[in-house]
Amino acid sequence: MTALNIIILAAGKGTRMFSDKPKVLHALAGKPLVQHVLECAISLQPEQICVVYGHGGEAVPQAMQRYADRFVLQEPQLGTGHAVQQAMPHLNDDSRTLILYGDVPLIQHSTLHQMQQAGNGLVLLTVDLDDPTGYGRIVRDPQGDVLSIVEQKDASAEELEISEVNTGIMLAPTTKLREWLSKLGNNNAQGEYYLTDIVAMAVQQGVSVHTVQPEQRWEVEGINNKTQLAALERIRQQDVAGKLMAQGVTLADPARLDVRGELNCGRDVEIDVGCIFEGKVMLGDRVKVGAYSVIRSASIGSGTQVAPYTHIDQSEVGANCQLGPYARLRPGTKLQDEAHVGNFTEIKNSEIGKGSKANHLSYIGDSTVGSRVNIGAGTITCNYDGANKFRTIIEDDAFIGSDTQLVAPVTVGKGATIGAGSTITKDTPAGELTLSRSKQVTIAGWQRPVKGMK
Numbered sequence: 151m152t153a154l155n156i157i158i159l160a161a162g163k164g165t166r167m168f169s170d171k172p173k174v175l176h177a178l179a180g181k182p183l184v185q186h187v188l189e190c191a192i193s194l195q196p197e198q199i200c201v202v203y204g205h206g207g208e209a210v211p212q213a214m215q216r217y218a219d220r221f222v223l224q225e226p227q228l229g230t231g232h233a234v235q236q237a238m239p240h241l242n243d244d245s246r247t248l249i250l251y252g253d254v255p256l257i258q259h260s261t262l263h264q265m266q267q268a269g270n271g272l273v274l275l276t277v278d279l280d281d282p283t284g285y286g287r288i289v290r291d292p293q294g295d296v297l298s299i300v301e302q303k304d305a306s307a308e309e310l311e312i313s314e315v316n317t318g319i320m321l322a323p324t325t326k327l328r329e330w331l332s333k334l335g336n337n338n339a340q341g342e343y344y345l346t347d348i349v350a351m352a353v354q355q356g357v358s359v360h361t362v363q364p365e366q367r368w369e370v371e372g373i374n375n376k377t378q379l380a381a382l383e384r385i386r387q388q389d390v391a392g393k394l395m396a397q398g399v400t401l402a403d404p405a406r407l408d409v410r411g412e413l414n415c416g417r418d419v420e421i422d423v424g425c426i427f428e429g430k431v432m433l434g435d436r437v438k439v440g441a442y443s444v445i446r447s448a449s450i451g452s453g454t455q456v457a458p459y460t461h462i463d464q465s466e467v468g469a470n471c472q473l474g475p476y477a478r479l480r481p482g483t484k485l486q487d488e489a490h491v492g493n494f495t496e497i498k499n500s501e502i503g504k505g506s507k508a509n510h511l512s513y514i515g516d517s518t519v520g521s522r523v524n525i526g527a528g529t530i531t532c533n534y535d536g537a538n539k540f541r542t543i544i545e546d547d548a549f550i551g552s553d554t555q556l557v558a559p560v561t562v563g564k565g566a567t568i569g570a571g572s573t574i575t576k577d578t579p580a581g582e583l584t585l586s587r588s589k590q591v592t593i594a595g596w597q598r599p600v601k602g603m604k
């Protein structure tokens with residue numbers, strides 16, 4: 151196949167977003183609109199990708215640097231034809247050029263591939279709409295061959311009846327495109343250089359014009375405001391939910407799932423309502439995720455049960471663990487199989503051994519916890535002295551009484567027991583009971599204070 155150049159138009163202001171951020175950097179399914187387009191573009195293995203940007207200073211090139219080969223500033227913005235012109239000096243002649251849009255995020259590889267197969271002339275991606283208002287219309291002759299595209303504002307009453315519209319996405323031989331663009335004028339209703347005017351030029355020169363339609367209507371949906379952004383987000387999420395269910399995942403409600411990254415599931419996974427998955431998440435066989443859990447960049451081993459409202463971030467969880475409700479695993483947490491982390495327990499940068507439990511109200515930070523350890527309610531590792539962080543080591547089979555503070559660096563020996571309410575500042579011997587509490591005393595005859603006379 152002929153080599154491919156891809157131009158992504160992303161210079162529009164996005165006035166209707168009412169935002170300081172360039173439109174194409176607003177997020178859909180957890181990543182910028184234009185990043186969706188760039189990832190799809192990359193999947194076609196083009197020779198180069200060139201992004202035409204305008205508003206927002208260097209924000210677009212900075213954010214998308216690693217996805218494109220080149221960023222070209224279009225200033226001022228004089229129309230879609232003018233935008234494409236800005237990229238032309240950088241393109242190789244012996245190639246074809248595909249034009250995509252930074253605010254049309256869900257275009258799919260398969261549709262673009264179909265365009266590449268459609269022919270060697272000019273290939274337009276078109277779609278039939280019940281309400282074509284606002285779009286450029288595809289004008290055909292009685293034989294059905296494309297003659298031109300006419301913009302809404304330039305169309306006759308008859309042309310406005312046409313339901314087939316221009317999505318804007320097109321593929322053209324680069325040398326021809328260069329020639330046609332150089333001849334564009336702006337004598338039209340909007341005083342803009344219309345990319346769409348190249349269609350009539352192609353027809354005039356006898357270059358064949360082909361049309362392709364997208365597999366899904368939403369692939370060519372553009373975003374101009376927050377309502378359209380939210381609508382397309384739902385479409386995307388429905389599509390993700392549909393694919394998960396097709397693979398056998400049980401979703402309590404496919405309309406209440408948000409995947410903002412990549413979610414991979416084993417067999418018989420169940421996900422309750424309101425869960426959010428970010429980054430790359432792997433759920434093993436039979437994992438159950440309770441309602442309103444937020445899981446980001448994590449792997450969860452088979453058979454593990456995640457109770458509602460659990461937050462997991464950049465952590466690795468073994469098999470058959472029990473988490474939550476209301477547990478929080480922060481970055482660097484590693485739970486071995488059968489560990490239990492219960493309500494209001496926070497774990498950070500720590501390894502918890504097989505079968506160990508921290509079921510209530512604890513903070514475990516920068517710690518290495520062995521196997522079969524029981525961490526009582528309200529236990530806190532004091533890992534930070536205000537300047538530096540230190541590790542706590544709790545060896546296998548230790549039992550930490552409730553409301554214990556372990557002041558790091560400190561090691562609790564194998565099988566050691568710590569009495570409830572202790573503040574442990576020195577290493578504790580294996581197999582022994584250590585506690586640090588003042589003796590309980592009773593003051594005989596003590597009276598409660600009473601209110602004084604006024």
Ligand code: UD1
Nearest residue numbers: 159160161162227228229230233251285286316317318344
């Ligand atoms: C364009 C098409 C129209 C098509 C419609 C699909 C033209 C003349 N018209 O119309 O046939 O039905 O898209 O949505 O092409 N842009 C730039 N620089 C510019 C102008 C636009 O980068 O100077 C970018 C915008 O950011 C946007 C895209 O090009 O992503 C389309 O521009 P827009 O002004 O929205 O074109 P439409 O009038 O909608």
Ligand code: CA
Nearest residue numbers: 318372373374
């Ligand atoms: Ca538009």
